[in-house]
Amino acid sequence: MLWVDQYRPKTLEKITVHQEIANNLKKLVTEQDCPHLLFYGPSGSGKKTLIMALIKEMFGSPADKVKLENKMWKVDAGSRTIELELTMLSSAHHVEMSPSDAGFQDRYVVQEIIKEMAKNRSIDTKGKRGFKVLVLNEVDKLSREAQHSLRRTMEKYSSSCRLILCCNSSSKVTEAVRSRCLNIRVNAPTQEEIVKVLELIAKKESLTLPPVFANRIAAQSNRNLRRAILFFETCRVKEYPFTENQVIPPLDWEQHVSNIVSDILKEQSPKMLYEVRQKLYDLLVNCIPPVIILKKLLCELLKKLDSELKHEVCHWAAHYEHKMRLGSKAIFHLEAFVAKFMSIYKEFLIATFG
Numbered sequence: 001m002l003w004v005d006q007y008r009p010k011t012l013e014k015i016t017v018h019q020e021i022a023n024n025l026k027k028l029v030t031e032q033d034c035p036h037l038l039f040y041g042p043s044g045s046g047k048k049t050l051i052m053a054l055i056k057e058m059f060g061s062p063a064d065k066v067k068l069e070n071k072m073w074k075v076d077a078g079s080r081t082i083e084l085e086l087t088m089l090s091s092a093h094h095v096e097m098s099p100s101d102a103g104f105q106d107r108y109v110v111q112e113i114i115k116e117m118a119k120n121r122s123i124d125t126k127g128k129r130g131f132k133v134l135v136l137n138e139v140d141k142l143s144r145e146a147q148h149s150l151r152r153t154m155e156k157y158s159s160s161c162r163l164i165l166c167c168n169s170s171s172k173v174t175e176a177v178r179s180r181c182l183n184i185r186v187n188a189p190t191q192e193e194i195v196k197v198l199e200l201i202a203k204k205e206s207l208t209l210p211p212v213f214a215n216r217i218a219a220q221s222n223r224n225l226r227r228a229i230l231f232f233e234t235c236r237v238k239e240y241p242f243t244e245n246q247v248i249p250p251l252d253w254e255q256h257v258s259n260i261v262s263d264i265l266k267e268q269s270p271k272m273l274y275e276v277r278q279k280l281y282d283l284l285v286n287c288i289p290p291v292i293i294l295k296k297l298l299c300e301l302l303k304k305l306d307s308e309l310k311h312e313v314c315h316w317a318a319h320y321e322h323k324m325r326l327g328s329k330a331i332f333h334l335e336a337f338v339a340k341f342m343s344i345y346k347e348f349l350i351a352t353f354g
């Protein structure tokens with residue numbers, strides 16, 4: 001098991017990084033008045049960890065007995081029936097899924113599947129009617145229609161079901177959904193907090209971690225706790241005992257994006273665009289989310305660009321990110337961004353150097 005999973009705190013008491021949020025969640029559970037919740041914050045900040053600990057606090061150890069299912073659903077879509085395949089993680093008391101996986105058909109998932117689940121109350125061990133918890137990931141990726149349907153489900157089945165929504169950006173969640181939830185912002189951990197988590201893992205693994213090295217890992221993680229723990233584990237495999245100046249290798253996919261950036265800065269041509277397309281496909285088939293690829297591409301480009309070009313490149317990255325949300329084939333938009341960048345950059349080179 002990777003350290004990110006092995007050392008994920010399982011209960012609210014053990015949560016060290018967002019202690020205040022954990023204490024407030026504990027109060028919510030003891031007061032038996034848990035509203036719908038919306039957790040939002042950057043990737044790797046600890047949202048999922050808090051949600052899992054909260055569910056454990058609500059239902060105790062039965063919440064640990066989870067099963068992963070790949071289920072086919074037949075959904076009535078007006079004049080026809082469509083088939084949807086969804087991956088769900090469920091226990092006796094909760095179900096977790098990412099409805100946005102259904103792409104442009106996400107509203108059927110909300111209208112039919114989530115509604116169906118929300119209707120069924122669970123019965124607790126004392127025979128009392130409890131409530132079921134539905135954890136919905138990446139709600140910011142849901143279409144507007146799906147979010148409107150979600151709002152209706154939240155209102156209609158609030159007595160039998162609690163929704164826990166999780167996303168990176170709350171601004172992409174409609175006001176109607178946001179206002180029906182208790183919004184919980186999970187900030188990216190500070191560098192000091194990340195260092196403390198690394199020290200804790202080092203202690204449990206009986207490793208000696210030089211403070212300078214721990215700080216370097218935390219700084220390179222960009223305040224992403226998952227990334228910091230992954231870096232730490234990679235370094236442990238590559239070289240131990242640790243030294244202060246030990247190289248921290250970048251994650252494979254990040255290295256791949258850096259290679260793409262070097263390619264497109266070196267040559268701007270249809271041939272290179274074709275080569276880059278293969279590399280983008282490699283990233284997509286390895287399940288790197290297209291928005292993350294675009295963001296990383298932009299960050300790497302900005303590091304190497306002349307300040308004159310930065311504004312224009314940011315504008316086009318935002319443009320293609322928006323297009324990506326509207327469409328369903330991410331590769332088109334990633335490639336379009338690369339092509340656009342090549343054209344801007346070539347023009348700039350010709351104007352500057354002739």
Ligand SMILES: Nc1ncnc2c1ncn2[C@@H]1O[C@H](COP(=O)(O)OP(=O)(O)OP(=O)(O)O)[C@@H](O)[C@H]1O
Pocket residue numbers: 003004005007008009015016017018041042043044045046047048049050168197225226229
């Ligand atoms: N409070 C914590 N104490 C120690 N480690 C933590 C804590 N919260 C999170 N972690 C570690 O950080 C990793 C990432 O956290 P988590 O999966 O909760 O992030 P997330 O915000 O849900 O990320 P994403 O949005 O990318 O899914 C976890 O696997 C866990 O190892």
